[in-house]
Amino acid sequence: MGAQPLTRPAGSPPVAGATNLATTALARTSRRRTWRISPVIAVCMAFLLLLTLASIFAPLIAPHDPLRQALSMRNRPPAWISGGSVDHLLGTDNLGYDIFSRLLYGARISLAIGVIATIIGALLGTALGLIAGFFRGPTEWVIMLAVDAQLATPFLVIAIATIAAFGKGLPILIVLAGVSGWMGFARACRSSVLSLRERDFVAAARALGATDWRILAHHILPNLWSIILVIVTIDLRRVILFEASLSFLGLGVQPPQPSWGSMIDKGREYLGTAWWISIFPGLALMLTILAVSLIGDWLRDALDPTLRNG
Amino acid sequence: MPSFGRFLVARGVRAALTIWIVVSAVFIILRLSGDPVTLLLSENATPDQIESLRARLGLDAPLFVQYARYWASLVQGDFGDSLRQRQPALRLVFERMPATLQLAAAAFGLAVAVGLTLGTFAALLRGTIWDRLAMSLISVLQSGPAFFVGIVLILIFGVRFGWLPSSGRGDAKSLILPAITLSGFTMASLARLARSALLDVLRLDYIRTARAKGLGERAILLRHAFRNAALPLITVMGLELGGLVTGAVITETVFAWPGVGRLAVGAVSTRDYPVVQASVLFIAAIFVLVNFLVDCSYALIDPRVRGA
Numbered sequence A: 001m002g003a004q005p006l007t008r009p010a011g012s013p014p015v016a017g018a019t020n021l022a023t024t025a026l027a028r029t030s031r032r033r034t035w036r037i038s039p040v041i042a043v044c045m046a047f048l049l050l051l052t053l054a055s056i057f058a059p060l061i062a063p064h065d066p067l068r069q070a071l072s073m074r075n076r077p078p079a080w081i082s083g084g085s086v087d088h089l090l091g092t093d094n095l096g097y098d099i100f101s102r103l104l105y106g107a108r109i110s111l112a113i114g115v116i117a118t119i120i121g122a123l124l125g126t127a128l129g130l131i132a133g134f135f136r137g138p139t140e141w142v143i144m145l146a147v148d149a150q151l152a153t154p155f156l157v158i159a160i161a162t163i164a165a166f167g168k169g170l171p172i173l174i175v176l177a178g179v180s181g182w183m184g185f186a187r188a189c190r191s192s193v194l195s196l197r198e199r200d201f202v203a204a205a206r207a208l209g210a211t212d213w214r215i216l217a218h219h220i221l222p223n224l225w226s227i228i229l230v231i232v233t234i235d236l237r238r239v240i241l242f243e244a245s246l247s248f249l250g251l252g253v254q255p256p257q258p259s260w261g262s263m264i265d266k267g268r269e270y271l272g273t274a275w276w277i278s279i280f281p282g283l284a285l286m287l288t289i290l291a292v293s294l295i296g297d298w299l300r301d302a303l304d305p306t307l308r309n310g
Numbered sequence B: 001m002p003s004f005g006r007f008l009v010a011r012g013v014r015a016a017l018t019i020w021i022v023v024s025a026v027f028i029i030l031r032l033s034g035d036p037v038t039l040l041l042s043e044n045a046t047p048d049q050i051e052s053l054r055a056r057l058g059l060d061a062p063l064f065v066q067y068a069r070y071w072a073s074l075v076q077g078d079f080g081d082s083l084r085q086r087q088p089a090l091r092l093v094f095e096r097m098p099a100t101l102q103l104a105a106a107a108f109g110l111a112v113a114v115g116l117t118l119g120t121f122a123a124l125l126r127g128t129i130w131d132r133l134a135m136s137l138i139s140v141l142q143s144g145p146a147f148f149v150g151i152v153l154i155l156i157f158g159v160r161f162g163w164l165p166s167s168g169r170g171d172a173k174s175l176i177l178p179a180i181t182l183s184g185f186t187m188a189s190l191a192r193l194a195r196s197a198l199l200d201v202l203r204l205d206y207i208r209t210a211r212a213k214g215l216g217e218r219a220i221l222l223r224h225a226f227r228n229a230a231l232p233l234i235t236v237m238g239l240e241l242g243g244l245v246t247g248a249v250i251t252e253t254v255f256a257w258p259g260v261g262r263l264a265v266g267a268v269s270t271r272d273y274p275v276v277q278a279s280v281l282f283i284a285a286i287f288v289l290v291n292f293l294v295d296c297s298y299a300l301i302d303p304r305v306r307g308a
Helices: A018-030 A039-056 A099-135 A137-151 A155-166 A170-179 A182-196 A200-207 A212-248 A260-270 A276-303 B004-032 B036-040 B047-057 B063-075 B089-124 B129-143 B146-160 B173-202 B205-212 B217-254 B260-269 B273-301 B303-307
Strands: none
Touching (some): A099 A137, A099 A182, A099 A276, A155 A212, A155 B260, A170 A212, A200 A212, A212 A276, A276 B129, B036 B047, B036 B273, B089 B217, B089 B273, B146 B173, B173 B217
8 A cells, every 4th residue: 555656756756637627527417418427436436335335234134143153153154155054254363353234334434434544635635736726835835835745745654653652542543644645636727726726716706805715715626626526535455544544553453343354354363274264354355446446547537538647 | 957966965954954844743742742751761660760750851941942952862873761671772673673674675676677578568568458457456465555565475385385484584485475565555656756757758759750660669669668667666766765664663563573673662561762763763764864865866866956
């Protein structure tokens, strides 16, 4: 996960396509537009929908209590392998926890943290990007310095230092995941605002006596929704991976709370005897990330092709 | 045209500024989390020890004085002593450094070799089933979290067939699985980029000219296309190199590879804050340094970026 820096060609201006996106995307989406959904995208959407429903209704679907150990039922294989039973569809782990049930509850945690943290990052980044682009001056300089500094820093190790100081726990995990990705929003919003603020409708609003904050909220922000949506989808993938990585390292969601990352970690010692403990949560995580990133790419191409490789 | 020297200074100032921000952030985190003394001493420290450390750290001094002293000790290479092993934290980090650099270098070489080959073939066979196959492989590689890819590799090559060692650092064979695991994401990014960069270049007029004057495909590719497709690739290669040093944190944990990343993660569990701090600052410094060197080399190769 840490091996995924935001690729930033050294010579290119930040987020090259963002400027024309904000100015044209609204016009383009409001026109009747055929959104071609390929079969692959349809499958991805169906998968994510199913996953969301399964995690919401986990208490109804899960055959077992995800927090109840059954030491007599340790390391049982999945149902289709001899020795397994339908009662434990995907087998049990070294403490007798039912893997299928924990997978469902783990999806809850992964998705919830992913969504909450992405929203935090989007709010923070959008607000700072709007302020930087609209008010310019020293404020802009400081905000953009912070953006560059965080982009130039390996955030995972900063997160490790923070957890070492504050201790492990869900609140700190959510805050860290939320703060990990505001830079993309700030950059894109700032460069969009830079061009939008020179447009006639801003001058018109100002002539009518609108305050700065009213112009930002009512005239500029509505033009940014599509770009924010694209970055949200791209960022969701990164945040889910971030949470899973920290939980895998034992620094995120703490046992016995189920999380895909910590489930993968727990099964490592039993790869020779009970491979299913690690492999099923790993597959779930991989499929989720694949689905989210394919949808993100598709959305980006549909809303603005110039963002490609951006 | 802006001079190279000026570019160097501008980027150098930026790198220094980033280091300053990272160090300050770590200082602030340490202060915000409560009494640093409890983090710097083990849990069973006596009240006497706590008092003497508090006096020694000057925690009664104003915050900016403490901040200045913090910097002074870092500059002198004093990162504090490990709480578990009675040794300077920085020495522990340096002991682990060769393992991390070896792993990152091996992964980088692998990613470049395989990634570029894969991307080139996909570009040349564009639109065929092979292209689509290569692109799907790339998507899967990019979605597979390193820790899961590593576990699957251990399961197949370590546990099932017993061909390769799956943990620890021994002979060259023990490097194979960790290097493959760490290289996966970088490999995929380079392959994807090589494909699109090559496709962009192959569309250009001068390639058509080369073809028209009867050059063989091989010469066109090697002498004309690659040279111009190389620029964006070199940038991303450099950026990924920094990412590999950070990514090593996870790969090292999967394979019990005795590097700096594993040292940091292990130190969090044993509540050995000086070691966490030393390894975190060390990894961040390497990351910033690598990015700085990449920027410089890029400006050497392509004078156009110096103005940026």
